[in-house]
Amino acid sequence: MLNHDAPTDLVFHALADPSRRAMVERLATGPASVSDLARPLPMSLPAVVQHLQVLEASGLVRSEKAGRVRTCHLEPAGLRMAEDWLRRQRTAWEEKLDRLGDYLAGQAGPAHQEESG
Amino acid sequence: MLNHDAPTDLVFHALADPSRRAMVERLATGPASVSDLARPLPMSLPAVVQHLQVLEASGLVRSEKAGRVRTCHLEPAGLRMAEDWLRRQRTAWEEKLDRLGDYLAGQAGPAHQEESG
DNA sequence: AGAATAGTTAAGCAATCACTTGACTAATAC
DNA sequence: GTATTAGTCAAGTGATTGCTTAACTATTCT
Numbered sequence: 555m556l557n558h559d560a561p562t563d564l565v566f567h568a569l570a571d572p573s574r575r576a577m578v579e580r581l582a583t584g585p586a587s588v589s590d591l592a593r594p595l596p597m598s599l600p601a602v603v604q605h606l607q608v609l610e611a612s613g614l615v616r617s618e619k620a621g622r623v624r625t626c627h628l629e630p631a632g633l634r635m636a637e638d639w640l641r642r643q644r645t646a647w648e649e650k651l652d653r654l655g656d657y658l659a660g661q662a663g664p665a666h667q668e669e670s671g
Numbered sequence: 672m673l674n675h676d677a678p679t680d681l682v683f684h685a686l687a688d689p690s691r692r693a694m695v696e697r698l699a700t701g702p703a704s705v706s707d708l709a710r711p712l713p714m715s716l717p718a719v720v721q722h723l724q725v726l727e728a729s730g731l732v733r734s735e736k737a738g739r740v741r742t743c744h745l746e747p748a749g750l751r752m753a754e755d756w757l758r759r760q761r762t763a764w765e766e767k768l769d770r771l772g773d774y775l776a777g778q779a780g781p782a783h784q785e786e787s788g
Numbered sequence: 789a790g791a792a793t794a795g796t797t798a799a800g801c802a803a804t805c806a807c808t809t810g811a812c813t814a815a816t817a818c
Numbered sequence: 819g820t821a822t823t824a825g826t827c828a829a830g831t832g833a834t835t836g837c838t839t840a841a842c843t844a845t846t847c848t
Contacts, residue, residue, distance in 0.1 A: 563689050570680075572676060581764070582761075587825095600826075604805095621824090628760070630765055704794080717838080739846070
């Protein structure tokens, strides 16, 4: 496996799991304890803690422990980074498509594009 | 593993791998054949085909075969869906943070928020 | 027709993943 | 001061992932 961009990698990997996305969705509504995060999930508490570790490693979530309760909250920077990556790819391709559309509208025959070099 | 949202799941899973993200980045610059996608990647062609299958299953990429060459291109809808999910979570939490900031600016003591239930 | 090119299919393998249970610590409630 | 609550740590397990090589088909070039 390549790994030229570790942070992006950790973020997308963290979001690739539906349980972790459920935790992020919960945290988007406000801070929560580990037990709060675990309550709706059909799995043991240690499993939730493991998911939390993945989320923290990715930078998407941070937590502080006060007394015996650990409070977790979202860290918007990681979400924004992934969002930006997606928007860059999408808009680059959409602009390409638009230019191709304009070109085809002005020409009669099929267009053959080459620029791999 | 939960799976309440299969399409989102497939998209984030597809993007969780750096080789597949490299392929998406390549496709954002324009359509490409399987060999084009494989060229910069340090792995065998069958491995690239397997990555391509994951990308196609997620809906991020589509391909058509003409003669002996399969041409792949990005499908912006999948990227946009992931982008929207990220923005929803991020903005929800940022608005929450803003409101908390306003509240704290107006109050003297610490604010204790509760709305779970 | 024969050789090269582009991609496909299948089988196999080591590493990682998403869990589990059990044993444990630390803070709070009674 | 004992019980309960909140979380942690470690070891184990079955499924999935990301790759490999080998054998194959279909198309294009000469």
